[in-house]
Amino acid sequence: MNNFLNGSGRIQTDLSDEERAMQDRNVLALDALSKLARQFSNRPDLDSLMDLLLLTLSGQFSVTSAFAILLDPRSERQSQLYFAIGKFKQNDLLSSLVLTRELEDHLTPEVKPHKAYDLALPGQLANFGYILQECGVHMIMPLVHDSKMIGLLGLGGLVAGRRCNDADCELLTTIVNTVTPFIANSFLFLEISELNLWHLSILDSVKQGVFVFDNNDRLKKVNAAGYQILSEFKSSVRSIESLQAVPMSLIFSEKAFPGWLKRIDASRDLEHGKPLENMVVNKGDNERIFNIRVSRVLGESSRSHDLVITLDDITGQKQSEQRLFELEKFAEKGLMASSIAHELNNFLGLILGGVELAEVASKRNDSERLEGTLEKLKLTVAKMERFTAGLMDYSRMDTARTPQNLNTIITDVLSFVSVQKKFSNITISTQLGEALGKVNIDGHQIAQLLLNLLNNAADAIDEAERKIGEIEVRTSKGKSSVVLSISDNGIGVKPELKDKLFRSSFTTKKHGHGYGLVTVGNIISNHEATFEVDSTMGQGTTFTFTFAAV
Amino acid sequence: MSDFGITTKDVGEGIVVIKSAKLLDNNNAHEMVQAINAVQGRGIKFIIIDMTDLQFISSAGVGSILGTVESSREMGGDIVLAGPSETVIHVFRVLDLLDYLTIKGSEQEALAFCGAHNKV
Numbered sequence: 001m002n003n004f005l006n007g008s009g010r011i012q013t014d015l016s017d018e019e020r021a022m023q024d025r026n027v028l029a030l031d032a033l034s035k036l037a038r039q040f041s042n043r044p045d046l047d048s049l050m051d052l053l054l055l056t057l058s059g060q061f062s063v064t065s066a067f068a069i070l071l072d073p074r075s076e077r078q079s080q081l082y083f084a085i086g087k088f089k090q091n092d093l094l095s096s097l098v099l100t101r102e103l104e105d106h107l108t109p110e111v112k113p114h115k116a117y118d119l120a121l122p123g124q125l126a127n128f129g130y131i132l133q134e135c136g137v138h139m140i141m142p143l144v145h146d147s148k149m150i151g152l153l154g155l156g157g158l159v160a161g162r163r164c165n166d167a168d169c170e171l172l173t174t175i176v177n178t179v180t181p182f183i184a185n186s187f188l189f190l191e192i193s194e195l196n197l198w199h200l201s202i203l204d205s206v207k208q209g210v211f212v213f214d215n216n217d218r219l220k221k222v223n224a225a226g227y228q229i230l231s232e233f234k235s236s237v238r239s240i241e242s243l244q245a246v247p248m249s250l251i252f253s254e255k256a257f258p259g260w261l262k263r264i265d266a267s268r269d270l271e272h273g274k275p276l277e278n279m280v281v282n283k284g285d286n287e288r289i290f291n292i293r294v295s296r297v298l299g300e301s302s303r304s305h306d307l308v309i310t311l312d313d314i315t316g317q318k319q320s321e322q323r324l325f326e327l328e329k330f331a332e333k334g335l336m337a338s339s340i341a342h343e344l345n346n347f348l349g350l351i352l353g354g355v356e357l358a359e360v361a362s363k364r365n366d367s368e369r370l371e372g373t374l375e376k377l378k379l380t381v382a383k384m385e386r387f388t389a390g391l392m393d394y395s396r397m398d399t400a401r402t403p404q405n406l407n408t409i410i411t412d413v414l415s416f417v418s419v420q421k422k423f424s425n426i427t428i429s430t431q432l433g434e435a436l437g438k439v440n441i442d443g444h445q446i447a448q449l450l451l452n453l454l455n456n457a458a459d460a461i462d463e464a465e466r467k468i469g470e471i472e473v474r475t476s477k478g479k480s481s482v483v484l485s486i487s488d489n490g491i492g493v494k495p496e497l498k499d500k501l502f503r504s505s506f507t508t509k510k511h512g513h514g515y516g517l518v519t520v521g522n523i524i525s526n527h528e529a530t531f532e533v534d535s536t537m538g539q540g541t542t543f544t545f546t547f548a549a550v
Numbered sequence: 551m552s553d554f555g556i557t558t559k560d561v562g563e564g565i566v567v568i569k570s571a572k573l574l575d576n577n578n579a580h581e582m583v584q585a586i587n588a589v590q591g592r593g594i595k596f597i598i599i600d601m602t603d604l605q606f607i608s609s610a611g612v613g614s615i616l617g618t619v620e621s622s623r624e625m626g627g628d629i630v631l632a633g634p635s636e637t638v639i640h641v642f643r644v645l646d647l648l649d650y651l652t653i654k655g656s657e658q659e660a661l662a663f664c665g666a667h668n669k670v
Contacts, residue, residue, distance in 0.1 A: 058609075058612070058616045159646070160649065
């Protein structure tokens with residue numbers, strides 16, 4: 001560059017002074033253009049671009065003021081942006097000029113500079129030309145991109161003795177037409193930046209933690225909730241910015257999130273697959289449980305895929321379920337106490353009646369009737385004994401999982417429920433498999449599961465208005481499992497509701513609270529058992545549970 | 551001396567010297583405008599731009615002076631360019647600015663000029 005301007009390295013030496021000056025002006029312009037282009041392809045910042053463009057034009061064309069009006073394509077109402085240097089900087093008249101379609105039609109058939117004092121603008125546009133002249137604008141040039149006027153450039157304050165000739169006009173046209181695409185790109189960049197901000201604000205409004213990793217498993221984005229989770233369990237996290245490009249193995253490190261990476265890795269190829277449930281993380285007393293979803297989305301380059309990991313904090317939900325579970329147990333105990341009192345009263349009534357009958361027989365010396373009455377009393381007491389034995393077994397059941405025979409628990413529970421009034425019109429039959437073997441179960445919880453399902457079966461039978469209800473409890477031994485099934489001829493479950501049966505507060509009963517099935521769901525989960533529901537509306541339902549054999 | 555750094559020195563009597571870096575182009579033209587505007591904002595009428603180290607000035611660099619010189623002149627002062635090299639003067643020449651700009655051979659000459667005109 002210096003060589004061209006210091007006189008030692010000119011391209012041609014046989015030029016006139018004027019031609020030489022013109023050549024050097026062109027070299028200066030070329031230098032300015034290449035710098036503008038380089039700077040704004042790297043950093044398309046509209047304010048800086050316009051500032052530099054106006055300073056460059058000021059120097060290049062020896063004017064002390066310059067302005068540009070740009071139509072903002074991001075605005076639906078086509079609002080305008082005003083940039084200026086020199087005396088045009090605080091010029092209310094120029095900054096209020098409106099670029100209309102009429103002006104575009106008039107200025108752009110041929111994209112070239114127009115001398116302000118030569119402008120012959122018709123009708124309402126005449127005022128436009130008048131303002132330009134009043135403000136000392138010497139020359140204007142439309143900025144045209146994709147055959148559309150996106151702005152207007154104005155130069156003023158031509159220094160004394162300087163004249164703008166055809167070569168200057170040609171140079172101005174070249175500079176402006178070269179720079180205009182960069183201006184359009186800057187708007188595009190602003191639009192993308194705003195869109196990006198918009199996406200980020202949406203992400204931040206989501207309560208789930210969202211992490212986006214690139215093709216190389218490096219963090220691209222994390223929302224506010226995700227950052228909050230990380231900073232809670234990783235003391236090394238300082239700011240969202242510091243997480244940029246950090247590998248996934250450090251984000252979900254084994255130390256802070258034990259076992260997470262392995263499970264995320266295993267599910268990353270399952271497109272929008274099932275969530276990873278009950279992922280636990282803890283630090284001190286702070287324990288949180290998350291459901292995690294791993295999904296792939298198309299990356300920005302469209303040739304790569306990003307990995308989106310969403311963390312849904314279900315700690316509160318789990319705590320609610322546990323509270324419901326406790327409430328259910330409490331409610332069941334209340335119901336059970338009332339049921340026990342009712343059954344004991346029945347027995348006591350029978351015994352009292354028997355004693356009275358025995359008294360009468362004794363007074364009449366009717367030894368035969370006395371013996372018969374005492375025999376019936378003995379039977380009633382035996383029944384009562386069986387009932388209370390069932391109660392005691394139920395209350396003694398352990399809470400921890402131990403190898404137990406499922407049939408024993410079923411027999412105990414049935415001896416308790418079969419004498420209850422609720423089951424008086426129901427025939428309970430059993431097909432308990434022999435040599436069933438033991439299952440690693442919590443006897444208390446399995447008894448609760450049976451009680452809840454038997455109660456539900458009785459309710460379903462009642463709802464179906466059966467004269468004779470039927471419940472069948474079966475057990476069988478599989479290859480490495482033990483299967484328990486409970487069938488009833490109740491009202492049945494609608495097909496679309498089968499998957500929701502064991503979820504929170506689900507009930508099909510008119511006055512049910514749904515806690516019973518939540519409890520069943522929890523017990524199934526605690527035993528890592530699987531279940532199936534086979535139901536036909538109006539005919540009945542079969543619940544089948546499969547436990548791993550010991 | 552960095553290639554783009556611009557420094558300002560208050561020399562008293564309502565005169566401030568802004569020292570230009572080796573280059574005055576797209577990278578620091580805006581910085582020069584800001585430096586000049588800041589001095590003008592303080593009501594300083596005469597600004598000397600020390601160009602003794604300046605090796606190259608671009609169109610944008612020239613624009614940074616042209617876009618601000620009128621304000622100083624309206625205040626009754628001027629922007630005086632001190633000690634530009636022949637290369638820099640050549641740029642002013644090809645842009646027809648030699649008659650418009652106030653150019654002095656050294657900072658001393660510029661100070662003398664400003665001092666004389668400041669008393670008027």
